[in-house]
Amino acid sequence: MKLAVIPGDGIGVEVTEAALTVLDAVVPGVDKTSYDLGARLYNRTGELLPDSVLAELRGQDAILLGAIGDPSVPSGVLERGLLLRLRFELDHYVNLRPTKLFPGVPTPLAGNPAIDFVVYREGTEGPYAGNGGVLRKNTKQEIATEVSVNTAFGVERVVRAAFDGAMKRKRKHLTLVHKNNVLVHAGDLWFRTVNEVAAEYPEVTLAYNHVDAATIYLVTDPGRYDVIVTDNLFGDILTDLAGAVAGGIGLAASGNVNPSRTTPSMFEPVHGSAPDIAGQQKADPTAAVLSVAMMLDHLGLTEEAARIERAVGEDLLSRSGPSPTMAIGERLAKAASS
Numbered sequence: 307m308k309l310a311v312i313p314g315d316g317i318g319v320e321v322t323e324a325a326l327t328v329l330d331a332v333v334p335g336v337d338k339t340s341y342d343l344g345a346r347l348y349n350r351t352g353e354l355l356p357d358s359v360l361a362e363l364r365g366q367d368a369i370l371l372g373a374i375g376d377p378s379v380p381s382g383v384l385e386r387g388l389l390l391r392l393r394f395e396l397d398h399y400v401n402l403r404p405t406k407l408f409p410g411v412p413t414p415l416a417g418n419p420a421i422d423f424v425v426y427r428e429g430t431e432g433p434y435a436g437n438g439g440v441l442r443k444n445t446k447q448e449i450a451t452e453v454s455v456n457t458a459f460g461v462e463r464v465v466r467a468a469f470d471g472a473m474k475r476k477r478k479h480l481t482l483v484h485k486n487n488v489l490v491h492a493g494d495l496w497f498r499t500v501n502e503v504a505a506e507y508p509e510v511t512l513a514y515n516h517v518d519a520a521t522i523y524l525v526t527d528p529g530r531y532d533v534i535v536t537d538n539l540f541g542d543i544l545t546d547l548a549g550a551v552a553g554g555i556g557l558a559a560s561g562n563v564n565p566s567r568t569t570p571s572m573f574e575p576v577h578g579s580a581p582d583i584a585g586q587q588k589a590d591p592t593a594a595v596l597s598v599a600m601m602l603d604h605l606g607l608t609e610e611a612a613r614i615e616r617a618v619g620e621d622l623l624s625r626s627g628p629s630p631t632m633a634i635g636e637r638l639a640k641a642a643s644s
């Protein structure tokens with residue numbers, strides 16, 4: 307297996323190191339190449355994602371990413387020029403974000419509800435497409451637009467992926483989240499697409515929620531969700547909330563997936579680079595470790611992925627307080643290898 311590693315910025319570096327310790331224990335001998343992309347490279351050379359690096363990344367089986375973003379670089383530069391460029395160039399049209407409340411993990415929700423759902427966040431379109439601009443900048447008449455791009459092709463492929471995902475789950479229940487009472491053009495395309503594709507999946511039950519209502523249900527009744535399919539920006543916001551209700555963003559893993567496997571998929575914790583605690587071994591590497599498990603699952607190493615998930619579950623149940631990042635990594639490596 308050929309793996310590209312992009313530790314990136316801030317706590318990305320230390321959580322990636324801990325996650326690789328777990329990977330090495332479970333799947334020895336992976337051919338890893340580390341790429342120093344992010345704020346260090348940008349501040350040194352002005353480069354974000356050199357073409358030669360992108361070409362090399364295309365030849366890998368998968369990519370493991372830590373986190374991107376640093377206060378030394380203006381907001382948006384690394385996000386657009388590196389992270390989003392990777393998602394777009396490698397056509398990661400499914401941003402897969404599972405949310406599970408592990409036993410023993412405290413949730414801010416009353417009554418400790420069961421939470422186990424997965425969000426299929428569209429990954430290459432929507433307001434993230436960079437379509438928009440500004441008129442009369444720095445005047446009182448300034449007009450800024452960010453036009454959400456939704457193509458029949460782009461919506462259908464992520465919707466199909468979500469139905470396929472629903473078929474692999476026990477409940478087989480799919481919820482479309484959008485805002486079709488206001489965003490009538492894109493909302494209608496999403497709504498029609500889900501209903502058309504649904505004809506091919508008679509076992510999957512359907513629901514629709516407006517995104518604002520979905521934020522209420524995620525807090526008051528998260529058990530209603532099994533699979534959620536939604537656009538890029540709604541998915542971004544919902545999955546931070548999902549992370550918060552399921553014990554914190556430090557546990558939330560994700561995969562930027564190209565289900566057709568024509569390019570390597572990229573796995574990363576949902577959390578950011580947390581510069582305020584970077585380099586202090588304070589970050590919880592669990593999200594990065596679970597991202598490794600998602601990666602192994604994607605590559606067909608399902609037994610190895612399950613061993614990591616099991617080790618994480620047992621570890622979360624027996625935690626009594628915080629541990630240094632690397633100590634958690636070593637603990638999980640030991641537990642997952644036996």
Ligand code: IPM
Binds near residue numbers: 389
């Ligand atoms: C995420 C992040 C990114 C996003 C940012 C850093 C561009 O918030 O992975 O959820 O908005 O997709």
Ligand code: MN
Binds near residue numbers: 543
């Ligand atoms: Mn986000």
